[in-house]
Amino acid sequence: MQKSDLKKITDYLWEIPKNRWDKMNVPARVYADEKLLEKVFEDRSMGQLVNVATLPGIQKWALAMPDIHEGYGFPIGGVAAFDLEGIVSPGGVGYDINCGVRLLRSQITFDEIKDQIVSLMNQSQRDVPSGLGSRHKEKLSDPELNKILDNGAKELVGKGIGNQNDLDHCEENGSMKDADSGKVSDRAKNRGRNELGTLGSGNHFLEIQRVDQIYDEEVAKAFGIFKNQVTIMIHCGSRGLGHQVATDYIRELLKLVQRENIWLADRELVYAPIESKEGQNYLSAMRASANFAWANRHMIAHLVHGAWKRILGDTAGSLDLVYDVAHNIAKIEEHEIEGQTKKVCVHRKGATRAFGPGREELHSDYCHIGQPVIIPGTMGTASYILVGTNEAMKQTFGSVCHGAGRTMSRKKAKRAVDIGKLRREFEKKGIILRVASRGELGEEAPVAYKDIDNVVNVVHEAGLARKVARLRPLGVIKG
Amino acid sequence: MNFYKVLEHPADLKLKIFGKDLPELFCNLVKAIAQEMRDEKLDVRNEKWEEVEVKSEDLFSLLVDFASEIIYRSDANNKIYALCEIEEMSKNKLKAKISGIQAKKKLDIKAATYHEGYVKKVAGGWEAVILFDI
Numbered sequence: 001m002q003k004s005d006l007k008k009i010t011d012y013l014w015e016i017p018k019n020r021w022d023k024m025n026v027p028a029r030v031y032a033d034e035k036l037l038e039k040v041f042e043d044r045s046m047g048q049l050v051n052v053a054t055l056p057g058i059q060k061w062a063l064a065m066p067d068i069h070e071g072y073g074f075p076i077g078g079v080a081a082f083d084l085e086g087i088v089s090p091g092g093v094g095y096d097i098n099c100g101v102r103l104l105r106s107q108i109t110f111d112e113i114k115d116q117i118v119s120l121m122n123q124s125q126r127d128v129p130s131g132l133g134s135r136h137k138e139k140l141s142d143p144e145l146n147k148i149l150d151n152g153a154k155e156l157v158g159k160g161i162g163n164q165n166d167l168d169h170c171e172e173n174g175s176m177k178d179a180d181s182g183k184v185s186d187r188a189k190n191r192g193r194n195e196l197g198t199l200g201s202g203n204h205f206l207e208i209q210r211v212d213q214i215y216d217e218e219v220a221k222a223f224g225i226f227k228n229q230v231t232i233m234i235h236c237g238s239r240g241l242g243h244q245v246a247t248d249y250i251r252e253l254l255k256l257v258q259r260e261n262i263w264l265a266d267r268e269l270v271y272a273p274i275e276s277k278e279g280q281n282y283l284s285a286m287r288a289s290a291n292f293a294w295a296n297r298h299m300i301a302h303l304v305h306g307a308w309k310r311i312l313g314d315t316a317g318s319l320d321l322v323y324d325v326a327h328n329i330a331k332i333e334e335h336e337i338e339g340q341t342k343k344v345c346v347h348r349k350g351a352t353r354a355f356g357p358g359r360e361e362l363h364s365d366y367c368h369i370g371q372p373v374i375i376p377g378t379m380g381t382a383s384y385i386l387v388g389t390n391e392a393m394k395q396t397f398g399s400v401c402h403g404a405g406r407t408m409s410r411k412k413a414k415r416a417v418d419i420g421k422l423r424r425e426f427e428k429k430g431i432i433l434r435v436a437s438r439g440e441l442g443e444e445a446p447v448a449y450k451d452i453d454n455v456v457n458v459v460h461e462a463g464l465a466r467k468v469a470r471l472r473p474l475g476v477i478k479g
Numbered sequence: 480m481n482f483y484k485v486l487e488h489p490a491d492l493k494l495k496i497f498g499k500d501l502p503e504l505f506c507n508l509v510k511a512i513a514q515e516m517r518d519e520k521l522d523v524r525n526e527k528w529e530e531v532e533v534k535s536e537d538l539f540s541l542l543v544d545f546a547s548e549i550i551y552r553s554d555a556n557n558k559i560y561a562l563c564e565i566e567e568m569s570k571n572k573l574k575a576k577i578s579g580i581q582a583k584k585k586l587d588i589k590a591a592t593y594h595e596g597y598v599k600k601v602a603g604g605w606e607a608v609i610l611f612d613i
Contacts, residue, residue, distance in 0.1 A: 042489075043489045054557055069489050069490060070488070070489045070490065071490065071491075072491070072592045072594030072595070072610055072612070073592075073594060074591060077491065095589045095590040095592075095612045096589060096610075096612075121589075135528045135557075176590040186554070187551055191551070191554050191555050200587065201587045202613065240554045240555075240589075243554075243612070244554075244590075246590060247547050247550075247551075247590045247591075250592075250593070251540075251544060251547070254536070254540065254593060255535075255536055258536045258537070258540075259536070266594060266595065267593035267594065268592055268593055268594045270593075320534045406489050406490045406536060407489065408489065409487050409489050409490070410492075410613070411485060411487070412487070437585060
């Protein structure tokens with residue numbers, strides 16, 4: 001596939017028409033400017049997007065955000081909605097169910113704690129297990145784990161960990177309805193039993209940041225954000241538990257598809273009708289995994305809060321949740337399709353919900369203004385807070401990008417990056433690094449990713465979400 | 480010739496595995512996973528074997544499902560499995576024993592995928608391609 005196969009809709013939107021392949025049920029659309037579009041053709045992600053457009057019951061378009069890159073089955077940065085007579089695809093959610101981002105705001109500025117950032121980093125690293133195989137010593141019993149799976153972060157708040165604000169300012173209030181721990185295998189539970197409150201590895205991180213630029217004063221104020229404020233960002237997901245749930249259901253659904261001889265453009269696009277027993281079982285288990293991920297980020301935030309108090313004392317005030325968003329999830333939502341409000345199953349795989357003002361899913365603190373959209377940058381680069389718009393509701397089922405998006409393989413990045421030079425660059429910028437291994441540092445170096453400023457600008461210019469504030473890293477703990 | 484090689488992929492881990500026959504191919508898959516997780520030779524003695532049985536719809540699914548089994552045990556038991564013996568095998572079923580040790584990992588393999596892989600007979604033996612989510 002090449003650029004000439006695409007029709008330009010606007011400066012930031014391109015389309016592969018439905019008639020390009022007779023198996024496509026809808027056109028495929030990608031949000032990108034000319035520069036990012038060049039990157040899109042460096043891998044096979046557009047072919048994967050076209051494959052998504054072949055799935056039964058898909059509505060309007062198969063969509064790709066500007067951070068699109070090659071995955072398996074669905075591309076990463078992909079969004080697709082299916083009518084309720086249509087399908088649900090575990091591959092459209094991915095293996096790290098409800099991988100997502102949580103942003104905490106402090107009440108103080110960088111200048112007030114700049115001499116204590118190192119101590120805060122060290123304490124956070126001690127308190128939050130991070131890195132490969134990071135686990136707590138204590139294992140949750142079956143009844144304890146089942147309650148977390150069924151109720152998510154709400155279960156922890158009920159035990160006095162965190163507060164109501166943590167639920168109000170979380171997508172799905174941190175507790176997705178119709179989750180069923182009974183649909184999660186013992187194997188998945190065994191993988192997650194001692195992983196609640198752990199960061200994991202790969203691109204997951206914990207970052208202490210400073211608000212370095214405000215783009216929209218009014219919205220920033222509504223989100224409790226001000227210039228030079230210290231914020232904390234947590235990026236992780238449902239750990240081994242979610243990976244196993246995806247593995248279990250993809251395997252089970254693939255057997256069904258093979259027995260019924262159903263054509264698939266890619267085996268990882270395997271699906272079940274939403275209303276089928278298999279489809280419902282997957283959705284119940286996926287929601288339980290999503291609840292585990294919300295409880296996980298909630299618990300990490302609680303541990304960070306402990307580190308914060310220990311190092312800075314009570315005078316530094318509390319850390320409050322701005323918002324928590326999921327990146328890998330399937331949800332039944334209402335959207336306008338051909339002039340009618342319709343319930344659809346929206347799959348976001350490496351994409352963030354970005355609801356505009358007026359959506360009843362949003363808490364009254366944000367309903368009048370739109371949802372906070374948290375977009376993490378790559379290690380050492382800026383992250384952004386945006387606000388969802390009604391344009392996103394019309395164009396993308398209320399969705400935007402989830403980060404910068406990889407452009408270079410981990411192997412290539414390791415070869416290309418001079419670790420010593422990279423460390424010196426971070427030091428020059430005053431960023432404190434805590435990374436589990438040298439290899440990891442190379443794999444996650446900014447050069448392996450697209451330019452986050454460019455990606456966020458496309459989302460902003462396309463009107464899908466508006467920039468509110470930019471966050472610069474002060475310290476990064478990589479798993 | 481090495482028993483496997485890492486192929487380019489923008490985000491995940493794509494491996495090509497070789498073997499003179501199917502049992503060797505499947506055991507080399509176990510060793511390749513161990514090598515990627517650890518990236519150095521492991522001193523694994525066959526002191527404690529674990530039995531593994533997998534049944535799938537076809538040969539490629541059998542490879543992916545076997546890999547999933549190794550990943551699950553590796554994560555749940557916090558081990559790296561580097562020894563493998565195939566006891567019985569057909570195109571959609573296998574019985575094997577594996578042995579591993581508790582060791583610090585350097586790569587978290589989340590899952591084995593069915594994406595675009597294959598198992599095929601080639602001159603001099605068999606080869607397979609499999610993509611892992613990392």
